[in-house]
Amino acid sequence: MKNVNKKCINPSCGLIYDIENNIYECSCGSLLDINYLNIPEKSLIDKFYHRRNHGGNIYNESGVWRFRELINFADIEPDDFSQCSDKLVSLDGAEGRLSRPYNMSKVSEYAQVNNNCFYLQPEGYNPSGSFKDNGMSTAVTHAKLLKVRKIICASTGNTSASAAMYSSNENIDCDVFIPRGEIAPGKLGQAFQFGAQVIQVEGNFDDALAQSLEYAKEINGYTVNSVNPFRIEGQKTVVYRILEHLDWNPPDWIVYPGGALGNTSSCGKALIELHRWGWIKKIPRIVVVNAHGANTFYNLVNGIFENEKLIWNNGNPNLNLIDRYYEHMKKQNIFPRTKATAIQIGKPANIVKALRALEFTKGIVIQVEDKDMFDGMSIVGLNGFDCELASGAVPAGIRHLRQEELIKKDDIVVGILTGRQKDPKMAVDYHTNPDNTFARPPKDIDQYNV
Numbered sequence: 001m002k003n004v005n006k007k008c009i010n011p012s013c014g015l016i017y018d019i020e021n022n023i024y025e026c027s028c029g030s031l032l033d034i035n036y037l038n039i040p041e042k043s044l045i046d047k048f049y050h051r052r053n054h055g056g057n058i059y060n061e062s063g064v065w066r067f068r069e070l071i072n073f074a075d076i077e078p079d080d081f082s083q084c085s086d087k088l089v090s091l092d093g094a095e096g097r098l099s100r101p102y103n104m105s106k107v108s109e110y111a112q113v114n115n116n117c118f119y120l121q122p123e124g125y126n127p128s129g130s131f132k133d134n135g136m137s138t139a140v141t142h143a144k145l146l147k148v149r150k151i152i153c154a155s156t157g158n159t160s161a162s163a164a165m166y167s168s169n170e171n172i173d174c175d176v177f178i179p180r181g182e183i184a185p186g187k188l189g190q191a192f193q194f195g196a197q198v199i200q201v202e203g204n205f206d207d208a209l210a211q212s213l214e215y216a217k218e219i220n221g222y223t224v225n226s227v228n229p230f231r232i233e234g235q236k237t238v239v240y241r242i243l244e245h246l247d248w249n250p251p252d253w254i255v256y257p258g259g260a261l262g263n264t265s266s267c268g269k270a271l272i273e274l275h276r277w278g279w280i281k282k283i284p285r286i287v288v289v290n291a292h293g294a295n296t297f298y299n300l301v302n303g304i305f306e307n308e309k310l311i312w313n314n315g316n317p318n319l320n321l322i323d324r325y326y327e328h329m330k331k332q333n334i335f336p337r338t339k340a341t342a343i344q345i346g347k348p349a350n351i352v353k354a355l356r357a358l359e360f361t362k363g364i365v366i367q368v369e370d371k372d373m374f375d376g377m378s379i380v381g382l383n384g385f386d387c388e389l390a391s392g393a394v395p396a397g398i399r400h401l402r403q404e405e406l407i408k409k410d411d412i413v414v415g416i417l418t419g420r421q422k423d424p425k426m427a428v429d430y431h432t433n434p435d436n437t438f439a440r441p442p443k444d445i446d447q448y449n450v
């Protein structure tokens with residue numbers, strides 16, 4: 001495949017690999033990027049817009065494959081339906097189909113941003129209920145090109161649901177490694193429902209990921225966690241849909257919850273490429289919102305640990321600082337702990353790519369408490385949309401930055417709601433407690449006045 005390769009993200013290394021393998025890490029230890037050699041014409045913007053009138057073509061209907069010229073690692077003729085059908089993996093065009101920015105007046109009031117400037121993009125409209133489907137469609141496409149028979153992932157829930165859904169639809173086996181007792185039943189139920197082999201691991205997500213990667217090497221399985229650069233390619237389309245909705249005029253801010261940092265990495269890569277291609281001039285600032293109980297990235301980037309700020313440093317970040325921090329966590333028995341299990345991650349796998357994204361966008365990392373995330377999740381619900389607790393970090397984080405006046409009231413802000421609520425007990429517990437800010441506790445019939 002002449003027009004695409006894998007490239008080491010460390011500029012001082014820059015080794016090139018072909019894409020006809022499942023290598024995700026360079027021999028120097030750095031992660032790899034998917035690197036396109038051709039510059040796409042900006043006139044494609046009109047084509048993307050017209051494809052929304054899809055005429056029954058599921059690849060035009062898909063919010064991922066509608067942009068297939070920008071992620072054409074499969075080396076297809078984009079307008080040839082038979083080639084798309086032969087190579088591209090899609091759940092009948094459903095991935096990304098409904099996810100776009102929406103105004104939510106109640107949330108904007110809570111976040112203290114002008115409603116006409118403030119958007120939230122609910123990725124819970126994806127078929128498995130989270131943003132993971134964007135990247136899973138591209139990762140499983142690559143697995144299909146390699147004729148892989150088993151994919152492997154570690155998960156706090158959403159990845160396992162997405163991997164199991166896409167692999168079962170392609171008749172590929174799927175093994176998912178999960179931290180025992182740390183996954184919402186609704187997410188775990190999806191993995192079982194779609195036929196995955198669930199492997200329970202003692203510990204947390206970081207332990208599950210380490211064991212899944214080791215197992216994948218032993219059996220030559222195909223890893224679909226976000227260390228896989230093809231996952232990142234699909235997740236870039238979250239940014240494309242933001243820009244399309246705004247007529248390709250970039251916002252001032254794009255805000256994500258911070259977990260494994262695949263979303264941060266994909267956003268950064270999308271913006272770097274679009275800027276390099278001349279498609280955008282303005283660069284939005286990325287905000288990563290950590291949970292206070294899972295705040296590795298916040299601590300390292302802001303110099304909380306050892307008074308040294310972790311930075312991209314032209315592809316040579318201080319990896320020893322990261323190692324020392326992880327050793328500090330181990331010695332002090334510090335484990336990620338938040339009710340937002342989707343971002344309960346202590347060792348973000350994409351930390352270096354995320355550093356690159358922060359530097360390019362002049363991004364920032366903040367943290368919020370679980371209580372704030374519950375309020376954020378609940379006000380989204382009261383606006384008629386659904387999101388899980390981790391996504392509640394987004395409106396909570398924007399509110400925090402407004403109060404600090406880092407975000408201005410009339411800044412254009414787009415927040416990403418990464419998944420829908422799959423643990424209904426959280427909403428029940430929140431609303432039955434009248435002390436919660438947005439609670440709507442039930443009433444007994446004798447208390448109810450018509």
